[in-house]
Amino acid sequence: MQFFIDTAIIDEVREINAWGVLSGVTTNPSLVASSGRDFREVIQEIAQLVGGAISAEVTALDAEGMIKEGREVAGWSDHVVVKLPLTPAGLQACKTLSSEGIKTNITLCFSVPQALLAARAGATYISPFAGRVDDIGWDGIELVRQIKEAYVLGDIQTKVLAASIRHPQHVVQAALAGADVATVPYKVFTQMIKHPLTQAGLDAFLKDWAKRAGASPETP
Ligand code: E4P
Numbered sequence: 001m002q003f004f005i006d007t008a009i010i011d012e013v014r015e016i017n018a019w020g021v022l023s024g025v026t027t028n029p030s031l032v033a034s035s036g037r038d039f040r041e042v043i044q045e046i047a048q049l050v051g052g053a054i055s056a057e058v059t060a061l062d063a064e065g066m067i068k069e070g071r072e073v074a075g076w077s078d079h080v081v082v083k084l085p086l087t088p089a090g091l092q093a094c095k096t097l098s099s100e101g102i103k104t105n106i107t108l109c110f111s112v113p114q115a116l117l118a119a120r121a122g123a124t125y126i127s128p129f130a131g132r133v134d135d136i137g138w139d140g141i142e143l144v145r146q147i148k149e150a151y152v153l154g155d156i157q158t159k160v161l162a163a164s165i166r167h168p169q170h171v172v173q174a175a176l177a178g179a180d181v182a183t184v185p186y187k188v189f190t191q192m193i194k195h196p197l198t199q200a201g202l203d204a205f206l207k208d209w210a211k212r213a214g215a216s217p218e219t220p
Contacts, residue, residue: 001175004053004183006163008035008042012186017050019189024052026127026163026183028083028107029059040076047077053125055105057083058093066093074102081105081124086114091121098122105161115147119158125181130174131164141170145177152178168192 002023005016008031016022025046032039043056054077058069070082070093081103084090094104098121105125106118110133115126128147130140141162148160161181162174168191174182184192209215 001179002181003189004055004161004181005189006031006165006183006185008032008037008046009186010035010037010042010045010049013046013049016186016189019193022050022052023181024054024079024081024183025050026055026083026105026161028055028057040073043073043076043080047079050079052079053081053103053105054079055081055083055107055125057085057107061087061089063089063092063096066090067096070097070102070104071100083107083127086110086118091117094118094121094123098124107163109147110143112143112146112150115158115160116150116154116156119151119154119156123158125159125161127161127163127183129164130162130170131166133164134166140164141173141177144174144179148178148180 003021004024004026005013005022006026008027013025035042047054056073058066060066060069066084074080074082082097083105084093086106086108097104103124105127106123107127109115109126109128118126128143130144133140133143144162159180162179163183165182165184165188171182
């Protein structure tokens with residue numbers, strides 16, 4: 001399973017990208033608005049940092065407007081993936097943009113029937129929102145699992161991008177559910193890497209190393 005980071009904050013992208021684990025970035029209108037930055041500038045800066053798929057979402061509601069915006073954002077960088085909502089207009093725009101060779105990420109997916117439609121419209125990625133499904137008392141990871149199963153049975157190439165990830169266990173569950181990608185918020189990355197036994201083990205190793213004969217406190 002690949003990792004994308006779900007953010008429009010450049011420092012967050014830079015820090016996690018330095019770990020060598022990122023294959024892409026997802027943004028959405030809320031994330032870009034909260035960054036306080038210009039949309040195009042943010043996407044282009046991210047594209048320079050991360051050589052993978054960078055999702056940039058359209059805000060038009062009609063197909064014609066989505067196609068126009070989609071072509072424009074796709075022109076900002078070869079890495080841009082046009083993010084479109086799972087509506088009839090979004091599917092229509094997906095079909096047109098996909099036929100032009102533009103990569104697409106169909107977002108706000110909350111059901112398997114929606115995911116099957118997105119695939120037939122040529123979506124490169126489908127984004128089931130696991131956390132928001134959990135929020136309404138359903139099982140978001142089960143949704144990811146069922147979409148992947150339906151895609152495998154139907155020999156569908158659309159990649160399953162587990163979104164709305166809220167905690168490290170979601171990441172584990174998404175991987176076990178067969179997700180191709182998980183888009184993970186910065187905070188969850190920092191939670192994933194921490195383990196008390198890693199820190200305790202490192203502290204003990206360094207303490208023992210410092211005790212060896214002739215070691216000075218400064219030299220490792
Ligand atoms: C996906 O691409 C979305 O940007 C994101 O995962 C939404 O997550 P949220 O439900 O935490 O806002």
